[in-house]
Amino acid sequence: MKILLYGETVEWFKQARQIAEILNGELYGVVPSGELSGEAVKILDRTYIFNRILYEPNTYHKIIQEVSEKIKPDLTLFPSTIKGRTLAGLYAGYRNEPVITDVVDIRYDGGELEVRRLVYGGACIASIRSKLPTTLCILLGAFKQLEKQVNGEVEYLKTIKEQPIQTEFKSSEHVGMPLERAEIVVAAGRGFRKKEDLEMVKQLSSLLNGAWSVTRPLAADYRWADTWIGISGAMINSRIYLAIGISGQPLHMIAVRNSKTIIAINNDPNAPIFNEVDYGIIGDLYIILPRLLERLRKKQ
Amino acid sequence: MKILTPIKLTVDISQLKYESSGEPLMDIAPRKMGDSDKCAVEEAVRLKEKYNAHTVAVTIGSTSDHERIIRDAYAMGIDEGYIVEVNESENLNAITVGEIVKSMVEMTGPYDVVILGAGSLDTHSYTLGPIIAAKMNIPIIAGVDSLNYNEQYFEARCVMEEGTYLYRLKPPLVVTVTTEVNQPRIPTLKTILKSKKMEIKRLKIEDLKVKPEKIDLVNLTKYVIQRKNIIWDASKDLEKATESLFKLLVSEV
Numbered sequence: 001m002k003i004l005l006y007g008e009t010v011e012w013f014k015q016a017r018q019i020a021e022i023l024n025g026e027l028y029g030v031v032p033s034g035e036l037s038g039e040a041v042k043i044l045d046r047t048y049i050f051n052r053i054l055y056e057p058n059t060y061h062k063i064i065q066e067v068s069e070k071i072k073p074d075l076t077l078f079p080s081t082i083k084g085r086t087l088a089g090l091y092a093g094y095r096n097e098p099v100i101t102d103v104v105d106i107r108y109d110g111g112e113l114e115v116r117r118l119v120y121g122g123a124c125i126a127s128i129r130s131k132l133p134t135t136l137c138i139l140l141g142a143f144k145q146l147e148k149q150v151n152g153e154v155e156y157l158k159t160i161k162e163q164p165i166q167t168e169f170k171s172s173e174h175v176g177m178p179l180e181r182a183e184i185v186v187a188a189g190r191g192f193r194k195k196e197d198l199e200m201v202k203q204l205s206s207l208l209n210g211a212w213s214v215t216r217p218l219a220a221d222y223r224w225a226d227t228w229i230g231i232s233g234a235m236i237n238s239r240i241y242l243a244i245g246i247s248g249q250p251l252h253m254i255a256v257r258n259s260k261t262i263i264a265i266n267n268d269p270n271a272p273i274f275n276e277v278d279y280g281i282i283g284d285l286y287i288i289l290p291r292l293l294e295r296l297r298k299k300q
Numbered sequence: 301m302k303i304l305t306p307i308k309l310t311v312d313i314s315q316l317k318y319e320s321s322g323e324p325l326m327d328i329a330p331r332k333m334g335d336s337d338k339c340a341v342e343e344a345v346r347l348k349e350k351y352n353a354h355t356v357a358v359t360i361g362s363t364s365d366h367e368r369i370i371r372d373a374y375a376m377g378i379d380e381g382y383i384v385e386v387n388e389s390e391n392l393n394a395i396t397v398g399e400i401v402k403s404m405v406e407m408t409g410p411y412d413v414v415i416l417g418a419g420s421l422d423t424h425s426y427t428l429g430p431i432i433a434a435k436m437n438i439p440i441i442a443g444v445d446s447l448n449y450n451e452q453y454f455e456a457r458c459v460m461e462e463g464t465y466l467y468r469l470k471p472p473l474v475v476t477v478t479t480e481v482n483q484p485r486i487p488t489l490k491t492i493l494k495s496k497k498m499e500i501k502r503l504k505i506e507d508l509k510v511k512p513e514k515i516d517l518v519n520l521t522k523y524v525i526q527r528k529n530i531i532w533d534a535s536k537d538l539e540k541a542t543e544s545l546f547k548l549l550v551s552e553v
Contacts, residue, residue, distance in 0.1 A: 055460075057442060058439040058440065082443050082460055083460065085425060085426035085430075089428065089431045089433075089434070090431075092427070093431035094434045098394075098395065099394060099425075101425040102423075118523060119422060119423050119520070120313040120422055121424065123523060124316075124324055124520055125521060126519070126520045127520075128515055128518065130516065166468040166469075167465060168465070169466070171463040172461070172462060172463045184552075209553065219459075220445070220478075226459070226463070232478060234461050239552070269533075275529075276527055277529060278527045278528040278529065278530065279531075279548060280529070280532070281534050281541050282534060283534025283535055288538075288542055291538075291542045292542055295543075295546045
């Protein structure tokens, strides 16, 4: 089976390698130039490199389409991020093939593909059968990262000189360690009263050697941060996820469910997040966090 | 300017109930217009008010709930509404939905812009807008957090993980909006009463020459991940709760 992927992180390439192993397929990838392409050739059987331009889906999907026409893949994989979903929709729409997002499991017996995907904000799981070729968006963290060194081939795609659609970009405020690489993620929700109080979350993440983030309302409504954890933001699969002042809305939980251990601090004993935690503390974050920070500092 | 807003009737996931087997009770689940679709309707109506655009909404299905969401869109200010009648519309695959919208555009268009919610409330796939753009062979701006129009081009701001993108595009185009793009208006009693008298046009899927393809759903069940679920109540014993959390973090880090 020929499998084509688009993606921008090493973690994702390794997860796709695991999928290729399950399906006994060859793995091809479309990857932007730069440091990442050097890593890609060690993981993918064949890497198609294009010169990195500002992300704009109408241009990007044409690049992927061009490679797809060469390879004629049975399966095309995108990460289930906003970018991945948008590109997958365009790609599948032009190719007239099915597209399934939020995929957490894939089975193939030689005939049709059977995948399991999350629906209803992660409250339910659906098993769906699909003919090949098909396009899938994989929920990051659903598959383990397979460490397998290959000596992949490389092909450079023709240079794109100008952006057909006028595009500008402003980078986000640096939030420390990238979320998808962090083993420990601490996140703040609406339980926080003001932006300055996020300092406690930043300090905690730094003491735990992890990353920090917020929920969508804090980023998009209050503008306390540029990015957030949630189905429309970053998806994480950390070893520990510590949710502070987060009620646990379905669209947030879908993005953190792949974490191994979930811990929550919330003053509302009826907050839905308590149904999904390994460890929960019912209490005021403004009382608990300062004590916890002091305790961790003393230990250092 | 002519604007099309496809709206989807979706399961209200916050009110989903389950059988003891874990199977969701879909037959009795309440349904409504999704939040980002409502924002798409609002955005279309704002363009109408500012640039005298003609606004059209369409939904796919054949239940009274579908009629209700078209009336909801009328109450917010949409001028013309269509229902494309298909049975069991919830199981249509996204490619078929894209073909229906394309065919509907050919029949009732041309449109300068198609505005829809970025992700539906039930599946949150974010793929329908891009599929519609592909089928119509026009560009898309997806996941828009703020939208402006200056009578020549649209300017859209999209906040993503790595930063904020600003795109400038001339019509025709597809725009998918997030719930950040605006605060949808609450219809007044007057507009609600008016919406009840407005005509809803009906099209049959055969009229649109689309062969409906369904999702081959094998099974649907509640998603459960086993968790330890150990709870410490700090209001009863603050010391114990803080100490337990400290020890847990220290042992795990």
